[in-house]
Amino acid sequence: MYNYHCLNPIAQIGLDIFNEAYQKTDAVDNADAILVRSAAMHDMEFSTSLKAIARAGAGVNNIPLDKCAEKGIVVFNTPGANANGVKELVIAGMLLASRDVIGGIDWVKEHEADADLAKAAEKAKKAFAGTEIQGKKLGVIGLGAIGVLVANAAVHLGMDVYGYDPYVSVDSAWKLSRNIHHAKTVDEIYKECDYITIHVPALDSTKGMINRDAIQLMKENVVVLNFARDVLVDTGAMVEALEEGKVRRYVTDFPIPEIAGVKGAIVIPHLGASTEESEDNCAVMAAKELRDYLENGNITHSVNYPDCNMGTKEESGHRITILHKNIPNMLGQFTALLAQENMNISQMTNKSRKEYAYVMIDVEAEVTQELEEKLNVIEGVLKVRVIK
């Protein structure tokens, strides 16, 4: 029996993937697996029973990835599963920044009791007029799952789109419309574009990317959209730019007090992925990843360990999985121990990713507790599991 704990509400269609071998627990301490959305996990203590964490979503900056790797806890995310939800809200954000729909709706609410509302509206509406996005230049920073969808949709809406991503994946490059200009530097985006939208993960290398210097390079009256993470933008610099009128609108999905009441800011309460479809997609993908890892040891879409797949575990056989440091002679020590026990290895796979590595070994004979302990105490081994 496996226990799983949900740190945030997770869509039922995903939880339904867990069969009778699983039970939901309120006690995080005895969980084999955790499902999470944006709950902050950096200050959490992790029990030895915890084997995996699945982030039902894309960004994993709420999870201490290295601490988890050191404890042999595999962290997964669900790449692309909520990308369409975010794309649609980014397009809405561009439209809300271009035309004062929000101001207009507020005006109607304020005048709802006016018997001559329609006539008054015809007079008042010039205050809420705007511009169209067709023909304007859009710069997309980060061409991953979301950036590609936003860029392609904007091309269809008649925008002139520039994309910047020095690490773009082959898959993303294949999906990208050929009408998108390839910006070789991020400065090109800052200098050229009327609308700039950022879709990169929050990393040490990206935090504060949109700072005073970047804003300085931008056109007067630019619109900046941030549906990625608040820390990517220097909020102080953005507030100044809005007050000076350099930035016309800042559309952000991250409500922090420093920006919430600022004129020109359109602040959304982190709704990018809050659609039925995105929530379902993320929950289903996360639950499938957890089941495949717990039952077969297969790792798909991990963000702190290498992906590794040896198919479904044979009913009759045993599978040993070892999370370990990526240092010399680990495999040699594992196979030597198995050889001492006269065990035949029927299949074996080993993959590494930066400082960490993973080995899956199928054996035909029963794996004794003693052998498991001997493997566990090898220097550099982080977690051993025997899947029966």
Ligand SMILES: NC(=O)C1=CN([C@@H]2O[C@H](COP(=O)(O)OP(=O)(O)OC[C@H]3O[C@@H](n4cnc5c(N)ncnc54)[C@H](O)[C@@H]3O)[C@@H](O)[C@H]2O)C=CC1
């Ligand atoms: N508002 C919301 O509800 C949501 C927000 N997000 C945020 O959006 C981010 C992006 O999501 P996805 O597109 O799904 O992720 P992704 O991993 O598919 O794409 C990220 C892209 O950023 C690129 N990149 C990394 N560093 C860069 C740099 N310095 N300059 C330019 N490009 C760089 C990568 O090469 C990659 O192509 C997530 O990390 C998350 O923080 C994601 C989903 C929902």
Ligand SMILES: O=C(O)C(=O)COP(=O)(O)O
């Ligand atoms: O997937 C992401 O990175 C998101 O920001 C979505 O967060 P959420 O699942 O809505 O709390």
